[in-house]
Amino acid sequence: MLLQQLVNGLMLGSSYALIGVAFTLLLGIFDMLNIAIGEVFMLGAFFGLTLVAAGVPFLPALLVAMVLAGLVNLVVERFAFRPLRGTPPVIPLLSSIGFSMLLQDTAVNIWGSERTQFPPSMRVVTFELGPVLVSSVQLAILGTAVVLMVTLHLLVQHTKIGRGMRAVAESPDTASLLGVDAGRVIVATFFVSGALAGAAGILVGLTFSVVSPFIGIEIGLKGVAAMVVGGAGNLQGAMLAGPLLGIAEVLSVAYLGAAYRDVVVYGLLILTLVARPQGLLGAVERARV
Amino acid sequence: MLSDYQQTLLLLTGINVLLGWSAYLPLATGQLSLGNAGFMAVGAYAASLLTVQPRWPLLPALVAGALLAGALGLLVGFPALRLRGIYLAIATLGFGEIVRTFFLNFEPTGGPMGMRGMSGTTPGLVWAWVGLCGLGLFALAHSRLGLALDAVHDDEVAAELSGLDITALKVGAFGAGAALAGLGGGLYAHYILFIEPGTFNFLESITMILFVLLGGMRTFWGTLIGAAVFTILPDLLRGLQDWRGAFFGALLVAILIVRPWGLLPRETLRIPLRRLAGAGERP
Numbered sequence: 001m002l003l004q005q006l007v008n009g010l011m012l013g014s015s016y017a018l019i020g021v022a023f024t025l026l027l028g029i030f031d032m033l034n035i036a037i038g039e040v041f042m043l044g045a046f047f048g049l050t051l052v053a054a055g056v057p058f059l060p061a062l063l064v065a066m067v068l069a070g071l072v073n074l075v076v077e078r079f080a081f082r083p084l085r086g087t088p089p090v091i092p093l094l095s096s097i098g099f100s101m102l103l104q105d106t107a108v109n110i111w112g113s114e115r116t117q118f119p120p121s122m123r124v125v126t127f128e129l130g131p132v133l134v135s136s137v138q139l140a141i142l143g144t145a146v147v148l149m150v151t152l153h154l155l156v157q158h159t160k161i162g163r164g165m166r167a168v169a170e171s172p173d174t175a176s177l178l179g180v181d182a183g184r185v186i187v188a189t190f191f192v193s194g195a196l197a198g199a200a201g202i203l204v205g206l207t208f209s210v211v212s213p214f215i216g217i218e219i220g221l222k223g224v225a226a227m228v229v230g231g232a233g234n235l236q237g238a239m240l241a242g243p244l245l246g247i248a249e250v251l252s253v254a255y256l257g258a259a260y261r262d263v264v265v266y267g268l269l270i271l272t273l274v275a276r277p278q279g280l281l282g283a284v285e286r287a288r289v
Numbered sequence: 290m291l292s293d294y295q296q297t298l299l300l301l302t303g304i305n306v307l308l309g310w311s312a313y314l315p316l317a318t319g320q321l322s323l324g325n326a327g328f329m330a331v332g333a334y335a336a337s338l339l340t341v342q343p344r345w346p347l348l349p350a351l352v353a354g355a356l357l358a359g360a361l362g363l364l365v366g367f368p369a370l371r372l373r374g375i376y377l378a379i380a381t382l383g384f385g386e387i388v389r390t391f392f393l394n395f396e397p398t399g400g401p402m403g404m405r406g407m408s409g410t411t412p413g414l415v416w417a418w419v420g421l422c423g424l425g426l427f428a429l430a431h432s433r434l435g436l437a438l439d440a441v442h443d444d445e446v447a448a449e450l451s452g453l454d455i456t457a458l459k460v461g462a463f464g465a466g467a468a469l470a471g472l473g474g475g476l477y478a479h480y481i482l483f484i485e486p487g488t489f490n491f492l493e494s495i496t497m498i499l500f501v502l503l504g505g506m507r508t509f510w511g512t513l514i515g516a517a518v519f520t521i522l523p524d525l526l527r528g529l530q531d532w533r534g535a536f537f538g539a540l541l542v543a544i545l546i547v548r549p550w551g552l553l554p555r556e557t558l559r560i561p562l563r564r565l566a567g568a569g570e571r572p
Binding site: 027083084090093095098104106259267274 | 378383491535537538545
């Protein structure tokens with residue numbers, strides 16, 4: 001069932017796209033790779049799970065989890081990035097890895113290291129579209145991802161803070177000369193990036209219906225792959241590459257066996273880095289948001 | 290005499306020093322590799338396959354494992370030349386994950402069930418290797434080649450303009466680091482007597498960087514101190530139990546904030562010396 005696999009891949013990939021976008025925002029604007037995004041994503045899943053388990057309906061749970069995840073990412077910015085401004089990019093990369101370890105262990109201590117069942121938050125209805133089966137959960141995942149990405153696009157293109165982001169991405173020095181408050185732009189971008197990762201957490205929780213403190217590294221690295229394949233620093237690229245990777249993964253599970261899913265994803269990542277470092281949609285000179 | 294427990298710590302420290310150096314060598318030319326656990330896995334599995342099935346003696350098996358990891362390092366090092374900083378880190382990270390997945394699916398080494406049947410590492414053997422490699426690194430630090438590595442680290446373009454073969458230096462450092470990781474992996478497998486793909490994960494690669502960072506990024510002997518502290522410290526901190534990972538994460542962030550170049554960078558030692566030397570010249 002090729003068509004069914006494509007649909008499943010698209011659903012899975014829309015979550016990768018969201019995490020990829022969360023990574024891309026920070027890399028495209030400030031040249032920062034925040035590995036802790038993976039753990040923010042994982043925490044988002046647990047926030048969502050806790051809220052849904054407490055009886056909160058899906059939509060408000062999603063929004064609250066996004067805000068909480070955004071705030072966690074602000075803490076990451078405050079301790080792992082702000083004190084290290086001005087050092088080569090690999091230094092904050094390492095400190096964000098340190099923060100990941102801290103966040104992961106904290107989650108293990110709060111929620112335990114076992115896989116936790118995500119409570120069913122909505123009535124599952126299955127639709128038959130010709131030969132393809134689509135569940136209401138899948139539609140909710142895809143719909144949420146699309147709405148979030150469109151909102152992000154509007155934010156970046158048509159708001160004052162979005163103009164600030166684009167200005168800083170172009171040239172931090174010129175932007176500050178022109179009166180852009182770089183500090184505010186950084187805080188806003190980290191918050192948005194964390195919120196998107198948190199939303200992806202809930203969506204992945206819905207997709208697999210189990211959450212564990214260790215999904216952060218696993219799925220987070222897929223987000224990094226989506227970012228690179230799409231063209232590091234290019235938002236549209238990450239949005240496109242996420243579904244591509246999801247489809248590649250689902251197809252490799254179907255035709256090569258589940259064992260090779262990660263080889264295919266990371267193989268694509270390395271192939272892109274070596275053959276076309278600017279990614280699918282990245283500019284040759286310097287990737288921009 | 291040392292107790293069993295002290296011997297174990299001594300042995301693990303030695304292995305960790307080798308692993309730390311495997312991260313140090315690429316870093317000495319400005320290349321951050323987050324995939325050294327992959328090279329470690331190759332060395333561990335290759336050496337184990339040789340001692341368990343054709344019953345090779347440990348020494349040639351270790352060397353073969355190290356050479357295989359080193360060759361793979363050279364192979365990865367060439368395309369990695371095109372990448373810098375963050376992108377190199379991402380690519381090596383992807384490489385490490387691919388190696389792990391490979392062994393997860395490789396039946397001759399037990400796949401996810403892991404592999405046993407090895408034996409034979411002693412603290413003496415491990416520290417003989419540490420001594421040998423330490424001598425090599427000492428000689429390197431005091432040679433023209435060492436200066437060339439420094440030059441590549443500090444300013445690649447200037448180094449190239451002054452006639453250095455950047456490609457050979459960077460790929461060489463990357464391959465040598467991979468070989469050291471393979472050696473460390475082989476020794477580790479023959480000490481722990483059971484290896485599984487999960488051992489060689491992303492966190493293991495990070496730990497190697499930690500050894501270097503704690504000791505100072507640009508001195509090979511700093512890694513010795515870093516590895517020793519990080520091997521012995523967790524044992525002293527057993528009371529932390531469930532919060533160990535959090536503790537190390539916080540420690541990593543704290544070290545970077547206080548000293549982004551590691552706790553003991555070369556300059557710490559140089560400055561007092563320079564002050565002494567320059568004392569007479571001051572007006």
